[in-house]
Amino acid sequence: MTITAAQAMVRCLQEEGIRVVFGLPGAAICPFYDALSKTDIRHILVRQEQNAGHAASGYARLTKRPAVCIATSGPGALNLITAVATAYMDSIPLVVITGQVSSELLGRDVFQEADITGSCEPFVKHSYLVKNAADIPRIMKEAFHIAGTGRQGPVLIDVPSDVQTQKIPFTYPEAVHIRSYKPNLIGHPGQIKRVVSALSNAKRPLICAGGGVFSADACEALLAFSQKTGIPVVTTMMGLSCIPANYPLNLGMIGMHGAPEANRAMNSADVLLLIGARVGDRAIMSPMGLCRNAKIIHIDIDPAEIGKNIETDIPLVGSAKLILEELCERADKLHAENWSLDLQGRRAFTGESWSGVIRPKRVIQTLCKRAEEDAVLVADVGQNQIWSARGFSIPHGRFLTSGGMGTMGYSIPAAIGAKLAAPGRQVIAVCGDGSFQMQMMELATIRSNSIPVKMIVMNNSRLGMVRELQDTRYGGNETAVFLDGNPDFVKLAESYGIPSCRISNDGDIDEAIQNMLSCADAYLLECTVSPEEPTL
């Protein structure tokens, strides 16, 4: 029996266990949508394609599996690029499906034609332009495999509209055979021995955990290893929340905007165990300095990351989870002295209450205190991201953000995806008034699908981080950072039927947060923030 390639694509999604997809249709992807509508896969219609990509990213990060977003040819696909690049930088597994103009028109610059496989080449792990409908089952199978294994990332499948309507016999392949793609998961035994020996001779060993710990599903293994050995842990922003916030040996987040304790630990360690961290410039500004002080052990699934940004003494390629489990087994003799005691003691934000404006650090502190202990906080980009990251202390919570690309407009769509992936967890997006206005069309998606995400908008009427940079580095020449003409965000939310509230006094924070969290519906909380509010 034959079915159309579009029906085959949908069957493939079902075979992969996909329950929810995100997208926005157009003519070139209509055959697929027609087939999709006849299944029980839930389609979330976004209001701009980029947000379908970010929502899929949030969904993938919570389900730990590749998530799917869909757009049409030309502008639809092009709108997805920012989200694809954002996912690529943070190694988030996506399967991105785009419609394409009919095969015989390819290359003729017809209406809504864009070379999306070519445009996305630098931002995808792999891509396919499907020329032969019969290849669909194999390509879909490969795409999910490539996206979700090794160093995860987005895979693009571009399907011309005529290909979608061709009839093919359908069988979903049971296995993939890609001769050039065999990610190495198991750490080299000789290197593992060297790691154990280096750690056992260390006086001040330290673990620096990055986003790769989540990708490898290695959070529990990391905690077990740290507990057994007593080695303290710092995280990058992408690694934030991979270890419980209240774990005594969690020294916090490193980097340009990190906790002083964590950065001091990085500079004091004599053996540094980097796990799934690519030594990005915002996390580790001077890798050369670190190498001088410490022996560097670098664990990563991607061999290309080892030696790229930092010289490594002991490279170890493989799955962080398997390697940590292995290390844990062999770590009997490792008992790091608690050298980090003098580094600890995260300071709670104190200081008098202000009125007229809200202090964002107090908002984040209150939020983390009032939220359920496994709540998900999705930070946007800008000052709000740093306030959120530095203040994050939800004990078993999850912190999501666009770490590598720093894409404004990430938080709300990603929160939508996260909430759909984990309906039982509270999901709170924190953004600024600048980033909010890059994604506020998604209030309609939230409303029409009744997705109870919470949104906090830190409104300082500025592109605050740029404003601060101009103050410190450009002689106070504040330019193009004034968000005059902001709408009334409370009324805006109300117009979408989303409950909302504005607060302007520190004294109102606690009650407002509690109201927001206890509301069964989506909720928007606007905080009036001083334009002069610093990041740190």
Add this chain to the structure above:
Amino acid sequence: MKYTISILVENHAGVLSRISGLFARRGFNIDSLAVGITNDPAVSRMTIVVDGNEYIVEQVEKQLNKLIDVIRLRRLEEGEKVSRELVLIKVECTPKTRSDIIDVVRVMDAKVSDLSKTTLTAELSAQSEKIELFCELLEPYHILEIARTGTIALDKGNATLNA
């Protein structure tokens, strides 16, 4: 320093642009790139000569290895490889200069591949250094056009790179 990398890739549309795009966006300098099909029609071999240092060439290899279309690659070490490049050079050639030019062609073990009233086209297959010298020797006769294939290379002896 120059490094020669031999790469076996899937013989698909778009592979060349993936590889050249990778070089461009990561700022790696390609001296030459030559592609051709192998005895397995599904596989092409690329020979890329990279200009850089040890760090760069290691990154090149690792990043190339991440491309799904790259089946296998190997750095071919100096002294352990056979490498050749083919050049076609068209020079101005009059009855007066013809015998001098043909002398150069003979001495360099090149061949005359085309002759006209006013031009001579010579071909030479050799290592890049010899090709440079050949071009230099023909320079005084006024070179009209040059086409070079870029270096191709294989390991010496029984070492092979197979898909």
